[in-house]
Amino acid sequence: MNRRLLHLTVENFRTLTRVELPLGPLTVMVGPNAAGKSNVLHVFEFLADISRSGIDASLEALGGYPEVSYRGGARSPASMRIGVQGMWTEHATESEPDSYNLSLLYRRRAHGELDEYVLSRNERFVQHPLPDGPAVIKLQRTAASVSGQEPADRQTERLTVGRMDSALHAKLALPSNAPSLTAMQTLSEHLRDIRVFDVDVRAARRPSPIGFPGLLLANDASNLADFLMELRGEDDVWEALMDDIRTVLPHIEDIEVRPVTGRGDRVTVVLKERGLRGTTRLADASFGTIRLLCLLTLFHDPHPPVMTCIEEIDHGIHPHALELLALRLREASERTQFLVTTHSPVFVDRLEPEEFVVCERDDLGRSRIPAISTERIHSIIEASEGLPLGELWFSGSVGGSAW
Incomplete structure (x- = not known):
């Protein structure tokens, strides 16, 4: 079942x-802050x-x-x-x-x-x-x-x-x-x-203990190193993950998980970057690089829970990487449900109307979710002669705008 x-x-x-x-398998909520x-x-x-x-x-x-x-x-x-x-x-x-x-x-x-x-x-x-x-x-x-x-x-x-x-x-x-x-x-x-996945970039940068928590990526990605070590044991999963990382982060040639010197119970992540000698500590990687690594790792989790929620999936992510994230998110939704929020029209462009939920709030502080029906969204797209969904949302044509 x-x-x-x-x-x-x-x-x-x-x-x-x-x-x-x-x-549904994938539900993405959009709308202004609050x-x-x-x-x-x-x-x-x-x-x-x-x-x-x-x-x-x-x-x-x-x-x-x-x-x-x-x-x-x-x-x-x-x-x-x-x-x-x-x-x-x-x-x-x-x-x-x-x-x-x-x-x-x-x-x-x-x-x-x-x-x-x-x-x-x-x-x-x-x-x-x-x-x-x-x-x-x-x-x-x-x-x-x-x-x-x-x-x-x-x-x-x-x-x-x-x-x-x-x-x-x-x-x-x-x-x-x-x-x-x-x-x-x-x-x-x-x-x-x-x-409810909300990456804590500082926590993800740190070495993580080796143990049972490595079987599931923590809600804040604080055990990223241990979880990546688990994925390295699944060749097909690891190869697919590395292909995606090299696509959106082409300067990364490889990712290694190493024991921490003097701490046999902890592991850390280092990056092999094109054109640079030696390796780069994850602690020195950019905010966006770490968020991308955490999200792609999440989407390649072979044993996910029944539902994963993600707050502001686009936060800190370059628009060109959002297309691949949307694709992998939809593929991952065949194994587990996703409930996601976003403020990115670029990401919304990759959605189907059935995956798209407009959120608004009235003058009494009450949320209207969904603020518009899926049938109405289909009719607006048809009347616009096929304009992208993100463009329609950003313009306020389907509601949920910030002004």
Whole structure:
């Protein structure tokens, strides 16, 4: 089964007061600064954090419910909702997808002070681990209910949970062979592993420890050297990566991963550059060179997570290199989903209308995502007699401009 996410629904998460976003293999969001593009990525970070740490800890890390929820109006909204649809069980389909919905309810305490509020959660899973019909799991207040076709899913005893427990984080008291339990654990693993990739160039320049983290490129590329050492062991992958690097960085003849002198537990990257004696430390390479190296390495990852998010993919990249990045990104989206933001018309020129999402923000601070339908984008392209999509966006013809 091709596991992937199909749709995201958000209400009252920061500026995302009401967002319905289809998720294809490649989804690229464009629009002015502060339109809400980054907040969409933060939704997935929030869900991943819930699966690791639980709801209370995840909210606290972001400053609490009043900070995380929409801050327009006189007071915090009474509820916040996040929903995802997708296929993470064996018998889910695009027409009958799995779904997960989390509602956080922010209510004034009865007979309490005017500023005294109580937070609670509702959670609902609809999953298809068996062919006979969906399994439905609900968490409301301190009770959980499970219904499904498998006897292990049908509980005769009341399941008690904490008021703020999430089944993404805390395992329900179900038999270990319950299909619904396995399905929830699968979703939790997928959400926890979603990669929000934002290169920290300083961290990527440094030597990195050798170890298990090298099997997955870190979200900030801080283990770049160790990950490249892993890729060198896969000849076809390494050869394809080097071909791309030499295409966009023609002065680089080779990349070597070497042990750090006196530190057998660390490795570092050095570059062999055309016309220069010796090698160049990655620490001395330019900002754009390192970002290109990190992004191309990411696209050649043979074992990616179910989704990778990338903030401002064009940042620091020469326009001539964006064509190859767009091509490799689309190829990589056959193995994993990508959710990307950009401000580059050159990059947008390489997109299909189905991959392109316009983002805007109104005078009340609410994001409009998508701000225009795919059908409308097709009609505008047709009326323009085939002008490139990036040019139409930059001119404001499809919305999402900064002026």
